[in-house]
Amino acid sequence: MHTKGPVPSHIAFIMDGNRRYAKKKNLLEKDGYRAGFSVLINVLRYCYELGMKQITVYAFSIDNFKRRPEEVQSLMELMQEKIDELIAEESIVNRLGIRIYFRGNLKLLSEPVRSSVEMAMAKTAGNSKAVLSVCVAYTSTDEIARAVQESCEEKQDEIREQDASNTGNYALEQLIGVADIDRHMYMAGVPDPDVIIRTSGGTRLSNFLLWQSAHCLLYSPRALWPEISFWHLVLAIIYFQRNYFYVKEKKKQA
Numbered sequence: 188m189h190t191k192g193p194v195p196s197h198i199a200f201i202m203d204g205n206r207r208y209a210k211k212k213n214l215l216e217k218d219g220y221r222a223g224f225s226v227l228i229n230v231l232r233y234c235y236e237l238g239m240k241q242i243t244v245y246a247f248s249i250d251n252f253k254r255r256p257e258e259v260q261s262l263m264e265l266m267q268e269k270i271d272e273l274i275a276e277e278s279i280v281n282r283l284g285i286r287i288y289f290r291g292n293l294k295l296l297s298e299p300v301r302s303s304v305e306m307a308m309a310k311t312a313g314n315s316k317a318v319l320s321v322c323v324a325y326t327s328t329d330e331i332a333r334a335v336q337e338s339c340e341e342k343q344d345e346i347r348e349q350d351a352s353n354t355g356n357y358a359l360e361q362l363i364g365v366a367d368i369d370r371h372m373y374m375a376g377v378p379d380p381d382v383i384i385r386t387s388g389g390t391r392l393s394n395f396l397l398w399q400s401a402h403c404l405l406y407s408p409r410a411l412w413p414e415i416s417f418w419h420l421v422l423a424i425i426y427f428q429r430n431y432f433y434v435k436e437k438k439k440q441a
């Protein structure tokens with residue numbers, strides 16, 4: 188597919204509005220999520236066809252564990268079922284050559300879900316045409332805190348040496364900088380997103396990619412996530428293209 192003008196290299200989605208969709212259509216909550224997953228598959232294909240090769244979705248936040256236990260359970264079961272579909276040999280992921288990463292505090296997941304997630308990452312490791320990052324058990328503040336902790340652990344010996352020499356010139360800022368923290372992020376190695384799309388009209392980031400969104404655009408179509416179509420993506424790209432030079436300049440200055 189050919190588009191005029193640049194397309195985002197990395198597009199990220201806050202898939203909001205699945206429960207509202209279920210309510211609107213008189214469906215069970217879990218069927219709202221099922222509809223959301225089907226749309227995710229379509230969106231993946233559209234993004235790929237439009238030339239966007241880094242796609243990130245916010246599938247489950249650490250805060251989502253506080254929802255009703257039955258809801259958490261049903262979402263986790265759906266996730267497991269859908270991961271199996273995603274990695275089936277003839278799946279769209281394998282046909283298009285998409286590598287899947289699950290990013291987040293994965294030890295918070297139950298054992299069966301964690302095994303599925305790890306299997307999906309291993310089974311798609313040979314795919315190299317595009318990357319789907321699925322943020323689960325994720326919040327940005329958790330990601331940043333862990334990255335800072337790991338950066339400190341990595342430099343432990345040097346920090347101790349400075350402590351021991353006790354010169355009064357304690358230079359932690361020379362030991363740990365932005366690049367060190369970057370390397371320990373769940374999103375390490377992924378270029379920052381150009382656009383975050385939050386469906387259902389909300390303009391909050393809800394603890395998603397806070398570190399990575401310094402120069403990112405936020406686009407908020409009114410449609411609920413399961414209502415997202417190809418044309419919503421086209422409009423998002425037009426919005427990106429209108430702001431492209433601003434984003435490019437900001438990144439250059441950074």
Ligand SMILES: CC(C)=CCC/C(C)=C/CC/C(C)=C/COP(=O)(O)OP(=O)(O)O
Pocket residue numbers: 202203204205206207208220223224227245246247248251265266267269270321387
């Ligand atoms: C395997 C895989 C990647 C599965 C992902 C499935 C999927 C669509 C997950 C979305 C999860 C979620 C908590 C969305 C927020 O909308 P909400 O349900 O809170 O909606 P609301 O704003 O209407 O309450």
